[in-house]
Amino acid sequence: MNTIFLIIKREYMVRVRKKSFIIMTILGPVLIFGFYAIIGWAAVSSINQKKIAVVDESGRFVNQFKNDDETLYSYPKQSLAEAKKSFVKEGYNALVFIPKDVIEQPKTVKIFAEKSVSLALQSNIERAIGKEIETIKLEEAGITQKVIQDAKVNVDAQTISLSDEGEKNNNGIATTIISGFCALLIYISVLIYGTQVMRGVMEEKTNRIVEVIISSVKPFQLMLGKIIGVALVGLTQFMLWIVLTIGLMTIGSKIISQPKETAQTQMAARMNGMPGGQEVQSKMSTAKNPVADVMAAIETLPLTLIVSCFLFYFLGGYLLYSALFGAVGAAVDNETETQQFMFPIMMPIIAAIAFAQIAVRDPDGPLAFWTSMIPFTSPVVMMVRIPFGVPAWELALSMALLVLGFVGTTWLAARIYRVGILMYGKKVTFRELSKWVFYKG
């Protein structure tokens, strides 16, 4: 027992001290955070960016343009010539000129800007003016504002999942994102750490140190020590990622939220001075941030269950596959020979990703059920199903089968391993491998 601990310690320390581990550990959350930060920054910075003056000779469009995250309209009571002069001084990004006869001749609308105006902004303005003209024309034809409003029905269904704990606000998109993310993470990490085990075994075999080691410990102890050591490396990496990501998110959201607030208060102050400003402001505060929406939905999911299941299925799936990868490493002499053996091992886990895509769409269907029971695919497929809710007995059965599965593959791998590591210069076939399984001690 003491020796297996020594092996685990060595396998762990050697990997954790590697530069690539440290780089990946830091880079992972930075990449995630960086992605998040870029979106946040883009959202924030655009608030201040586009200030648009509307010179409206027709007098029909004052306060008719909707302010949003990207654009802020103001309506100076100036002539076009005056507005052009004060354009730079006031810090406007664009100036929209609407002539008196815009309703009769809509093509006379002009947009002035220092630099060229983005297509999106141009089409926004065009759409707003077009809509307004449409409304005016409809009103002139005798259709009232109320009828128009009634005709615009906004369907935005909220999904609510019924469970024992009563109704809970839920969000299908958030669930899908989480389950897809977990499944992919399991898939990737099982492959990454599984191949690490294989490389480790091959390193010992090609370095010829294996014979020295197994004169001190049993081959099974060496194999198990390596598998557990690498598993701990994986868990360490996940833990560090979680801690670092949460840390960065907390610091990051503080930095991001500050300028956002000041921008909003500035905006509010400016709008108070304008007719209709109050109304716009209240609309803005009720408008939901889509990111916050998803975050809120994620919070309603059973996070503890998901995280603990994730760790269980990562470990289970990893143990199952890494034992097989270890056996491959023991059977071959060099990297190129691994190909023929890697393929049958990779097949089920690649298939699992395909099944997972079906399971996302139909989490309770028969295919999802069976593939989440078979140990070779269950780590990926079950992770997809868990955020949607899985009956306790199914979860228990799947977990039990997974445990049986990795005990089985570890046993099989150990039989191949103990023969393979001492076999040099022999091209191994599947037939040969199956013979090894039945060799005595």
Added chain:
Amino acid sequence: MNNILETHHIIKQYAEHRALDDVSLSVPKGCIFGLLGPNGAGKTSLIRIINQITAPDSGEVILDGERLNPNHIRRIGYLPEERGLYKKMKVGEQLLYLAQLKGLTEKQAMEKLKIWFVKFDIKTWWTKNVEDLSKGMQQKVQFVATVMHEPDLIILDEPFSGFDPINANLIKDEILELRDKGKTIIFSTHRMESVEELCDNIALINRSHKVLDGPKQAIKEQFKTHTYHVEYQGTLDTLSPAFAVLKTRPTDDGFMRADIKIPPDAAVNELIRHLLDRVAVRSFGENIPSMNDIFIQAVGEVPTT
């Protein structure tokens, strides 16, 4: 108990090949024991069984009076023929790790290693990566790894391959010193000159069978051809009916050399007397078979080095 190691009727069968067939050996305590045999004879299989890397199909191994068990791992040091170390690991860390696998505590291992590092004058290697050492240096480190836990039985598979003559001598001296301390060394080799030089006892394995074993001197005695050589001046065509002149040939420096066979029960003095009567003798001696001769005779082929 005089034997540190005994194997009784070891049989090891691989799929369609019997690697060891009824091999029984005894290795006396405190000797250097040569395990000889051509490639594929089964030496490595036997060594692996002694190291508990594999188990025999039948037969048993007795170490110092006890049936081989996992507690014996500590008492054996093994230097495999195919040797290697973790390339990316520091020398010191690696040796500490290997010593701990053998059951030493970290503190004990540290103390033992310090002695060896001073002895071999390799203190500066401690923090070096193994891959930064030359092949000869790595072999030295590996030798330290084999003996640092002070095993009673040291098994060396081709210990001199890859060493330059200076380091080979260093290791040779270490082997002799370990023997003088009462350790037993089994060493498996093809190189008959080192067997000649170092071994007290030998065993020869050929095609899975033990064909020969015992003290080196006894074996040489057994393989004696009862021939003597003489260098002389004169003619020596016929001697007496008792002594047969096998062949004569001139030496480089103008003398003649003859091999003479005598009957097992004849006295050598009688032969010398005959010679003195006939020729001017320059030198005289018994033809002692070399290990190489014995190997060839027992195995029927030339040992490959």
